[in-house]
Amino acid sequence: MGRSDLSDQEWSRLEGHLPRSVGRGGRWKDHRIVINGILFRLRTGIPWRDLPTRFGSWKTVYDRHRRWSADGTWDRMLRSVQADADAEGRIDWSMVSVDSTVCRAHQHAAGALGLPPRITGKRARPVQHRADEGLGRSRGGLTTKIHLAGDGRCRPLVLLITPGQWGDAPQMIPVLARIRVPRPGGGHPRTRPDHLGGDRAYSSRRNRSYLRRRQIKHTIPEPRNQQTTRRRRGSKGGRPIGFDRARYARRNEVERTILALKGFRAVATRYEKRAYMFHGTVTLAAIWLWLRG
Structure with a gap:
């Protein structure tokens, strides 16, 4: 078993949340082998074509990751593992x-034009599709930012590309709105933390009003210009x-969460042209942290 492969315990936690092959023309290639191939590429950041042959055809591994990134399968699996x-x-x-954290985009991440290709039998827009493809240009070149909320055990609850x-401040509300941890026994999913922490970048009247309206206690320092x-x-x-x-002082927990995510080379540097593909890559890294946490 390789360093990036799922252990038997991790596989037992994940296996029950994998999609079934009902409705497809053929059978899925063994999920465990394919996911191990995706995890290998996630950890090393190598091109898809350079995957070791023990994972089978590189195109099968790539297509599985692309399909599950587009139709929201990785997102559903993350919520299931969190539940x-x-x-x-x-x-x-x-x-x-x-x-949040900024990731440099590789030169191969640029150049995506038009709508993404077909993701199923009919043309459909991916769940996490962005018209701007999540790429921004600055003096240093192309960059992508990952906004996230992490729990007290250094694992990401939600992600936004x-x-x-x-x-950062305008993205706090969209990030918190994505927190939805289902309850296996039924009932409404959990959407509110007991307490929220953030740095000065998240201090704004709009954000504080939103937190008070949702009755979320928070610790966000006020910058000097706002005090004045x-x-x-x-x-x-x-x-x-x-x-x-x-x-x-506990805000270091989310910083450690970011360090854990960027320990995966395919997260620290963005290689995907499409935003929904990079979102799926980061989501899979989050799933791995939950399985090992």
């Missing part, structure tokens, strides 16, 4: 933190923002 972890009490909801130059503006407005500026320094 199992929540039922076992392995999710730390006491402190969920938000942050945007161009690299997009700010609030004091200048007097009583109309509102009360000073409460800040718990001890809780804020």
Whole structure:
């Protein structure tokens, strides 16, 4: 078994959430071999054509990853794995933190034109399709930004891909809106953490109003320019923002989550032309962290 292969315990956690072959013309090639091939490429960042022959045809491995990235299979599997972890009490909801990280895009990631190719028997737009393909241009070249929320055990709950130059504050609400951990026993999925942490980049009146409206306690420091503006407005500026320094120290958990994600070379550097493919790659990395966490 290779370093990137699923162990028997990890496979037993994942096997029950894999899609069935009902409705297809033929049978799926063994899921475990194909997923191990995708994980090998995820860890090493090699071109698909250079996959070792022990994983079978590289095109079969690539097509499986492309299909499951497009139709949302990886997203559903991530939610299922999180639901199992929540039922076992392995999710730390006491402190969920938000942050983002910039990934350099390889030169091969540029040049995608028009709509993505067919993903099923009929033409359909991928679930995570972006018209801008999640690529931004800066002095350093093309970049992509990963916005995420992580639990207290350094595992990502949700992911959002945007161009690299997009700010953090406007993406906090879309990120939190994606938190939906199903309950295996039935009922509404869990969508709210007990407490939210973030750095100064997430401090804005809009974000704080949203958190108060959803009754989510939060620890987000207020930048000096916002403090000055609030004091200048007097009583109309509102009360000073409460800040718990001890809780804020736990923000390193989301930074460690990012380090764990970028330990995968195919996440640290974006090679995919399509945003939905890169989203699937990062989602699979998150699934692996949940299986091993």
